[in-house]
Amino acid sequence: MSHITTPAIVCAVRHHGEHGAIARLMTPEHGLMAGYVRGGRSTRLRPILMPANLVQAEFRARTGEQLASLTVELALSRAPLLSEPLPAAAIEWCCALTAAALPEEQPFPVLYEALGGVLDAIEAAPAARGWAVALVRYELLILAELGFGLDLGRCALTGEKGEFPYVSPRSGIAVSAEAAKGYEHLLLRLPPFLIQGGMADWRDIFDGLHLTGTFLERSVLTERRHEVLASRERLMERLKRAVA
Structure with missing residues (x-):
């Protein structure tokens, strides 16, 4: 029997049967893991099984093919943030992206730490600009960890190394200002903070x-x-309204 006890971040929950729920949690050593929570729709467990909450999780399964049974204890609740439209939209997107993008039971310790950092920033920052930068970097990190990392340190056309203002949407490689002349409208702008911090x-x-x-x-x-x-579109709309 497989038995894993681990801290975890709740990323996605869906109803299963009349009373249960299937939860997908991000863990530090085992990556994204799914489990069936008996009574997961109960009044006791619903406040625990909310996206972004930090829990202590226990997975048990008889075989590797079987969906594990899952019990959870609340370690940190971020539920108060879900009553605020902009933080709620950011949390929804971060957790939905993690649950949808990552293959299950493959370790991504860097992403676990980064997701926790983004959620901490959303919780602590007094304004959205304080966490929006961390969100962009998290998205960039997911691309890199999944093998789709952007090459931002050299020019796609000349091979020159340095800091460049554009990225080719076709290759994901940076483009220098000189090489981009006349084609700027076809390229993606590369903001300096992604290179300089x-x-x-x-x-x-x-x-x-x-x-x-x-x-x-x-x-x-x-x-x-x-x-x-x-969920990303909802976040973008709320960000645009907030800064208008």
Whole structure:
């Protein structure tokens, strides 16, 4: 019998049967894991099985092919954030992206730490600009961890190394200002904060989200594209309203 006890971040929950639920949790050593929670729709467990909550999880399965039974204890609740439209939209997207993009039971310890960091930033930052940069970087990291990383350190046309203002939407490789002349409208803008670090203004943040969103939609979110991207569209709409 397989028996795993681990801290985990709740990423997705769906009803199963009359009273149960299937939860998908992000764990530090085993990656994304799914389990059946008996009574998962009860008044006691619903507040625990909410996206972004940190739980102590126990998975048990008789065989590797069997869906594990799962019990959870609450370690940290982020439920109060779900009453605020903008943080709620950000949490919904981060968790939905993680659940949809990652293959199950493959370790991604860097992504576990990064997801926790983004959620902590959403919880702690007094304004959206304080966590939006971390969100863009998380999306970029998911691309890299899944083998679709962007090459931002060399020019796609000249091979020159350096810091460049554009990215080719076809190759995912940076393009220098000189090589981009006359073709700027066909390229994606590469905001400086993705190379230099630090904070960013809203123009750069939206450019970063457009950049990562282009490659997530094309390379990662292919099967559940419309369902998952709807949560990103809600987030983008709320961000635009917030900064208008």
